[in-house]
Amino acid sequence: MKHATRTLAATTATLLAAAIAGCAGTGTRDAPPPAPLALDTHVDIPLDYMREPRFDVGGDTPLLVDLGKMERGGLAGAFFVVYVGQGPLTPEGYADAVAQADRKFSAIALMLEKYPDRIRAARTPQDVRDNHARGLLSAMIGIENSYSLGHDLGRIDSSFAKGARYLGLVHVGNNDLCSSANPDVKQGQPAHNSAADAGMSDFGRAAVARANALGMMVDVSHASDKCVRDAIAASKSPVIASHSSARALVDVPRNLPDDLLRAIAADGGVVQAVAYKEFLKSDPARAAAEKALQQEVARQAGDAEYDSDKHDYLPAMTEGMARIEREHPLASLEQYMDHIRHMVDVAGIDHVGIASDFDGGGGITGWMDASQTPNVTAALRARGFSEADIAKIWGGNLLRVWQAAIDEAARERGAAP
Ligand SMILES: [Zn+2]
Incomplete structure (x- = not known):
């Protein structure tokens, strides 16, 4: 009781102080709202990340995302991407892809070992919030192109153990899981959205089931329209598109058409609008x-x-x-906002997020690197999004979908989430 009285008195004093400050015209009402917890779901890394001195992200680097740029720009966390290009579906091709992926996983581990006072791994949404509360950046990991599984489901488990939290099914050219939005037509693969487009394979469905069981999100960016539909049907938890914009505005296969934006939203998932030049303009x-x-x-x-x-x-x-x-x-922030506005209108405010694709071709006028992140927040405000909406777009939606994946895995194990 005593404690409650003291708290009430303190609150009254605070309110009084605020009222006086307001009357005195000190400008507190005009102070910008606190920056939202901002997460970028797609940041590429070069093969020599952390190993070459110029790619040591503790210092100034030519990369669009390094620790200093994240700190200066208030970018709380990023999914660093373990990407491999599509090669032949042969034992040699798989071995090469596995080796490249391992090199990138270990490079991210090197960053975390070297700079524990600046950036920490986040393996759950709560880790992201805890790191942020302590003033630390968060590093998550996403897989781009499950070719690097080397056709071995066990690699999903080992990637999860190394911190991977989304599984991107495919890249440019079909693989053993899925048909691509950009199939290799010259090599005889059926055109996107043709009758022969095969969508998801049985191995792809098994990979989705394994990701679900672990609590890893399934990422449909780069997948063909048919594979996106197959992934939504196969996945027990909502899917994400880690870096895709709106095809209704720019008609490229890598952007998502309105019906798929709606389908991902109806499933509870999220589409992370990507600041990639050719997809915006x-x-x-x-x-x-x-x-x-x-x-x-x-x-x-x-x-x-x-x-x-x-x-x-x-x-x-x-x-x-x-x-x-x-x-x-390049495309402008205004054009990026056009995509976000359209996606929110079609899919709903709970189903849209943000991705840069920095160091993988991303970057637009006004958001050329992570240090310019406040410009995106300012552009969202200028478009009339509320602070609550902006918090959802900048990370809240993604964290909700990630938590849903974890909860679904717990349900499968028969434990309470
Ligand atoms: Zn990509």
């Missing part, structure tokens, strides 16, 4: 200029083909990209 001239530059830089380096890991940070590439940016500017 159709600009064939820029795409052609970038392709020509990539080929030229590869040729100068004595390579037959462009390789992002090898060529992206060469001076010729950096200078060429600056020229292209002057001639063909």
